[in-house]
Amino acid sequence: MSPDQRVVVVGLGYVGLPLAIAFVEAGLAVQGVDISPDRIGVLADGRSPIDDISDERLAAALAGGFTVGTPDAIAIDEADVIFVCVPTPITATKDPDLGPVLASAAMLRDRLRAGQLVVLQSTTFPGTTTGPFREVLEERGLRAGTDFDLAYAPERVNPGDPASAARAVPRLVGGLTSSATERAATLLEHINDRVVRLSSPDAAELAKLLENVFRNVNIALVNQLALLCERMGLDAWEVIDAAATKPFGFMRFTPGPGVGGHCIPVDPYYLSWRAREFDFVDRFVELAGDINLAMPRHVVDLVAEGLNDRSRALKGARVGVLGVAFKLDVHDERNSPAADILAGLDERGATVRYHDPHVARFRDADGTVRDGVALDELLDWADAIVVVTGHKAIDWDRVYERAELVIDTVDSSRDRTTAERQVLRLGAGWTSRGALGREGVATGAKPAAAVVGATD
Ligand SMILES: NC(=O)c1ccc[n+]([C@@H]2O[C@H](COP(=O)([O-])OP(=O)(O)OC[C@H]3O[C@@H](n4cnc5c(N)ncnc54)[C@H](O)[C@@H]3O)[C@@H](O)[C@H]2O)c1
Numbered sequence: 001m002s003p004d005q006r007v008v009v010v011g012l013g014y015v016g017l018p019l020a021i022a023f024v025e026a027g028l029a030v031q032g033v034d035i036s037p038d039r040i041g042v043l044a045d046g047r048s049p050i051d052d053i054s055d056e057r058l059a060a061a062l063a064g065g066f067t068v069g070t071p072d073a074i075a076i077d078e079a080d081v082i083f084v085c086v087p088t089p090i091t092a093t094k095d096p097d098l099g100p101v102l103a104s105a106a107m108l109r110d111r112l113r114a115g116q117l118v119v120l121q122s123t124t125f126p127g128t129t130t131g132p133f134r135e136v137l138e139e140r141g142l143r144a145g146t147d148f149d150l151a152y153a154p155e156r157v158n159p160g161d162p163a164s165a166a167r168a169v170p171r172l173v174g175g176l177t178s179s180a181t182e183r184a185a186t187l188l189e190h191i192n193d194r195v196v197r198l199s200s201p202d203a204a205e206l207a208k209l210l211e212n213v214f215r216n217v218n219i220a221l222v223n224q225l226a227l228l229c230e231r232m233g234l235d236a237w238e239v240i241d242a243a244a245t246k247p248f249g250f251m252r253f254t255p256g257p258g259v260g261g262h263c264i265p266v267d268p269y270y271l272s273w274r275a276r277e278f279d280f281v282d283r284f285v286e287l288a289g290d291i292n293l294a295m296p297r298h299v300v301d302l303v304a305e306g307l308n309d310r311s312r313a314l315k316g317a318r319v320g321v322l323g324v325a326f327k328l329d330v331h332d333e334r335n336s337p338a339a340d341i342l343a344g345l346d347e348r349g350a351t352v353r354y355h356d357p358h359v360a361r362f363r364d365a366d367g368t369v370r371d372g373v374a375l376d377e378l379l380d381w382a383d384a385i386v387v388v389t390g391h392k393a394i395d396w397d398r399v400y401e402r403a404e405l406v407i408d409t410v411d412s413s414r415d416r417t418t419a420e421r422q423v424l425r426l427g428a429g430w431t432s433r434g435a436l437g438r439e440g441v442a443t444g445a446k447p448a449a450a451v452v453g454a455t456d
Pocket residue numbers: 010011012013014015016033034035036039085086087088100101103104107121122123124155156157158159262263456
């Protein structure tokens with residue numbers, strides 16, 4: 001496929017926008033479609049809503065011919081290839097919600113032209129591309145595999161981690177036919193060094209879910225270890241660092257206040273839901289979900305424990321939360337465990353405020369909306385500080401100099417000499433780092449964004 005192919009990307013969020021810009025930068029003609037007029041307005045103004053895409057990069061793409069619009073404003077029928085990157089949320093009962101995927105299929109169905117290639121990129125359960133997505137696309141008579149090509153190509157980007165968007169990260173593609181696979185793979189080779197061809201869309205859909213279930217299960221494993229270590233009087237972080245000195249057969253994951261983002265707390269349920277159709281209970285998914293969902297409540301209990309040590313009740317206490325984005329150094333707050341932690345503290349009678357250099361306003365799980373406050377104001381005001389997200393932009397020296405009581409859920413107190421019983425650490429209990437010591441263990445660098453507990 002030659003670079004003069006016309007590409008349309010549907011859904012200009014964390015996945016679709018970087019994809020569209022990568023294609024523009026590879027010299028292809030690209031148009032972006034989004035149902036949100038607000039999103040289109042912001043993009044057309046050259047303001048990037050995504051941490052990983054700078055305003056300068058967006059402006060360069062727009063100057064290079066990248067156009068954006070709502071579905072009615074873009075000539076989708078003139079495209080050669082259409083990528084669909086819309087959300088795949090879950091319902092309140094944790095069932096898949098294919099609403100946006102099927103709405104975009106319905107929008108394409110009315111514009112579909114023989115010879116086009118449609119590539120679904122949203123994370124979803126095996127059977128979506130060849131099942132409901134295809135059925136809607138075919139409703140006006142064109143047939144996938146004969147009249148138009150159809151493929152599934154999952155995305156691996158990890159917002160906040162530029163390495164995850166690099167060309168060197170291989171992409172997976174599975175087409176309905178081998179020619180659809182080849183066509184999608186050849187196009188993706190403009191922006192990725194290696195494209196792995198799979199035998200079907202279903203295999204590619206399941207491979208993507210396996211990647212996310214793997215992360216969810218491993219995060220649950222270390223979260224459970226953290227709870228055990230608290231009872232045993234051991235330091236889970238020390239234990240994990242020690243195990244991670246093994247150069248093979250072990251991958252370092254660290255505990256945290258819960259999981260967040262659009263992927264890890266959501267995607268595994270797409271698999272367990274689909275498995276039930278085959279009379280199969282995916283117990284790993286259910287168990288990992290159970291453990292990770294319980295972590296915010298445990299953090300609230302830790303805050304109560306910390307205050308109790310000072311003869312204070314959680315009820316009536318002033319609790320300052322540091323970091324509400326779902327992981328460090330991004331402003332993405334979707335499904336952040338901070339939402340449950342703030343609501344849980346509030347329900348138990350605490351007054352809660354927060355500071356996050358990346359999130360100006362935050363809605364907790366009960367719907368209460370708060371504006372963030374400055375770090376100094378929070379430190380002066382709070383009886384206890386609970387660290388939920390360890391953003392690099394937070395002045396940690398100041399936090400540990402000024403706060404009398406810190407509940408640290410992300411190991412932000414690592415390598416600090418703190419006062420006696422100043423820090424209550426998730427997975428380790430009361431400790432000052434100096435008292436415990438970790439000589440002999442290669443502690444290495446801070447945990448990478450890709451493996452902290454509250455992560456996507
Ligand atoms: N965010 C990630 O890190 C990540 C990584 C890999 C895969 N994914 C998957 O990629 C998909 C997209 O995720 P995201 O994070 O980019 O979502 P997002 O919410 O950031 O962006 C989705 C965009 O699609 C638009 N949209 C919704 N319905 C539409 C429709 N019918 N037509 C046109 N536009 C529509 C929304 O307005 C929004 O701008 C999801 O399936 C997600 O699971 C996400």
